[in-house]
Amino acid sequence: MHANDKPINGQHRPNPAKAPLPELPPTHKDTPRITRVRAAWKKSWQQGGFLYRRWEEIFQVRNASWHEIANWIKAAALVAGISVVIMIVNAAGDIAGAALKGLSHVPAVDAGDGSGLWGTVDHPVRxxxxxxxxxxxxAPAALYAFWQAAGLLGLIGGFLGNAGARIAWALFGCTTLAMVWSASPAGGRAAATGLAAVMWALASIIALRGLTLRPIVHNYPPQFQPQFNPTLHLHATLPAPTPAGDDLDDRTRQHPPAPALTPRST
Incomplete structure (x- = not known):
């Protein structure tokens, strides 16, 4: 027993230096990292949390207009759309380059004998x-394939009502007539060109389906009809009202009161 542990009045006095320290609760730094991450994840999904608000914004996209959609959703959609367009253009460029490269190595197309109605038009073009x-x-094969592809796209696109395809179809017909006129024999040049024009006009029935030169007039009533309500505004200046006392004084001056009659004594 140490000196400080001597009994006092029959009781032992504890030594404060040897008393056990109370256990402190673990601090935030002592919490494992996975526990903190799990707690932050649950908190973000609670009502008002970061992920909860983002999910609500995504859920409201189907019923909201473009101006009501969150900005981060617009940015993500634009980035995704631009990326898809770049990928499509890149793939289309590679395909077109490979096709043109293959056509450039194709041997020259045989011009044929030019017999038949189609040969009368096709032979001068070739x-x-x-x-x-x-x-x-x-290569001549590449030029001929491009001429065929332009006509096919103009025919199909014009049938679908595309304005650009119809312009391409018109240019295709004009260039075809010019080539037929230039390469046909001198004796049958007019006949070959006329036959090509008739064939192009018959194909234009499909390519220019629904095209009309008449102006389209819509007789629908306007959604907003301004109403004209004429109003007349009169500005009149009225004199200020006279006080009651002044009016009584003026009438008193103009019409003095009659003298009172005193009865005579008899």
């Missing part, structure tokens, strides 16, 4: 393109 390709760095 001959014209073959003669022009000799002065260009492209």
């Amino acid at each position: 001959a014209f393109l073959a003669g022009q390709a000799a002065h260009l760095s492209v």
